Amino acid sequence: MDTVTPESVGMSSERLERIRPFIERNINEGKFAGVATLIARQGRVAYFDCVGMMDKEAGKPMQADTLFRIYSMTKPITSFALLMLYEQGLVRLSDPVSRFIPAFKDLKVFSRPLPAGMVLDNLQREITVHDLFTHTSGLSYGFNEDSPVDAMYRKIELLRPDRKSVKEFIDDLVTLPLVNQPGTVWRYSVATDVIGYLVELISGMPLGQFFEERIFRPLGMVDTSFAVPPEKINRFSTVYGLHPAGGIVPIETPDKSAFTMADRAQSGGGGLVSTVSDYLRFAQMLLNGGELDDTRLMSRKTIELMTMNHLPAHMLPFGVGNVGYGFGLGVSVVMDLAQYGNIGSVGAYEWGGAANTLFWVDAKEKLIGILMTQFMPAWHFPLADDFRVMVYQAIAD
Numbered sequence: 001m002d003t004v005t006p007e008s009v010g011m012s013s014e015r016l017e018r019i020r021p022f023i024e025r026n027i028n029e030g031k032f033a034g035v036a037t038l039i040a041r042q043g044r045v046a047y048f049d050c051v052g053m054m055d056k057e058a059g060k061p062m063q064a065d066t067l068f069r070i071y072s073m074t075k076p077i078t079s080f081a082l083l084m085l086y087e088q089g090l091v092r093l094s095d096p097v098s099r100f101i102p103a104f105k106d107l108k109v110f111s112r113p114l115p116a117g118m119v120l121d122n123l124q125r126e127i128t129v130h131d132l133f134t135h136t137s138g139l140s141y142g143f144n145e146d147s148p149v150d151a152m153y154r155k156i157e158l159l160r161p162d163r164k165s166v167k168e169f170i171d172d173l174v175t176l177p178l179v180n181q182p183g184t185v186w187r188y189s190v191a192t193d194v195i196g197y198l199v200e201l202i203s204g205m206p207l208g209q210f211f212e213e214r215i216f217r218p219l220g221m222v223d224t225s226f227a228v229p230p231e232k233i234n235r236f237s238t239v240y241g242l243h244p245a246g247g248i249v250p251i252e253t254p255d256k257s258a259f260t261m262a263d264r265a266q267s268g269g270g271g272l273v274s275t276v277s278d279y280l281r282f283a284q285m286l287l288n289g290g291e292l293d294d295t296r297l298m299s300r301k302t303i304e305l306m307t308m309n310h311l312p313a314h315m316l317p318f319g320v321g322n323v324g325y326g327f328g329l330g331v332s333v334v335m336d337l338a339q340y341g342n343i344g345s346v347g348a349y350e351w352g353g354a355a356n357t358l359f360w361v362d363a364k365e366k367l368i369g370i371l372m373t374q375f376m377p378a379w380h381f382p383l384a385d386d387f388r389v390m391v392y393q394a395i396a397d
Contacts, residue, residue, distance in 0.1 A: 001280075003046065003048055006394070008044070010042070018394075019390045023387075031375070031381045033055075033056045036048075036062055036064075036370075037049055037372075048276070054237040065235055065275055069257075069355055073352060073357050073358075074267065078207070078268035080297075082133075096127065101197070103174040104174065108120035108123075109123060109180065124182075130310070132192070138185070139179070149177055152177075156175075156176075166197045196266065219295070219297070223275045223277075226266045228257070230260075237254070248375065279359055283361050287368060306329040308326075310329065333347065354376060357371065
């Protein structure tokens with residue numbers, strides 16, 4: 001990617017030079033194998049750097065075109081896709097999901113456990129499309145320990161990577177009860193996978209095809225897809241995890257990754273592979289109010305709706321550790337900097353992925369930050385928060 005002088009976009013070259021030693025320190029301490037970072041301001045790239053290895057064991061350095069599993073950074077793209085159909089008048093936020101998936105009308109809600117099973121309640125109201133966007137549907141993800149419903153997700157292996165269709169996933173999902181009544185609690189969940197299925201049903205095409213025709217090709221996102229093709233496998237990174245004795249160890253190598261399976265289910269919640277430069281194009285389009293390079297994908301008014309807080313006060317802070325944030329339609333939104341406890345701007349929005357990938361868009365500063373690495377579990381080390389400080393402290397206008 002071509003970069004401009006930081007000073008031309010109101011940033012300090014001297015202060016940006018603090019980033020590489022900071023990343024190198026994290027790598028040298030055995031926390032990460034390699035990290036790619038990017039900062040764009042005023043529509044131009046002010047900083048882009050790759051440090052360390054995409055595959056330590058093979059001696060392959062991190063590169064500008066390295067392919068990353070972006071996991072939940074898929075969610076903003078999937079949410080954007082359904083909002084495109086919303087703009088066409090094909091779906092409303094207030095629609096019950098059962099308008100498109102009839103089995104959602106008959107879901108039950110966990111009430112309390114019994115020695116011989118559990119008590120299930122009827123829906124007080126149906127799940128709406130808005131509930132899916134905001135993770136207030138009552139669905140879950142299966143990794144929580146606070147509800148027996150999550151144990152049921154695990155028992156049937158709801159998230160197994162070898163599924164061949166999203167419909168198969170949905171058919172299993174509707175056999176399980178909800179954790180909460182719809183619209184009552186924020187709970188991170190498979191809701192965005194349901195959104196991806198709605199995109200398929202409403203558009204009449206597979207999610208990957210919709211992405212390619214309506215988003216990726218118009219934006220020039222040439223390396224973003226649900227499967228890494230054989231000719232790109234040499235650019236695909238290894239995922240690392242913690243070694244019991246210290247340091248890191250490979251936990252998924254490119255040759256054994258489900259992300260190379262072209263026939264697997266296309267997960268709208270976490271299935272995409274992408275590059276730094278591709279995701280920049282998506283983020284820049286959002287920052288531009290739905291347009292990039294004279295190609296408009298969405299109205300700025302819909303972007304505004306997507307990136308504002310939609311949660312009522314009693315649901316805040318949502319999730320764990322999200323103090324100062326609200327949640328929009330597929331992204332989190334900074335609402336209170338003092339509560340948030342980090343440098344930034346009110347109204348900035350973001351989301352990350354399970355392998356410690358992150359992007360954020362700050363319209364006030366006309367700023368985009370992207371960090372890509374491949375390490376799990378997410379947020380075990382505060383790399384992303386520290387990188388954010390490194391970005392904002394370099395603003396000099």
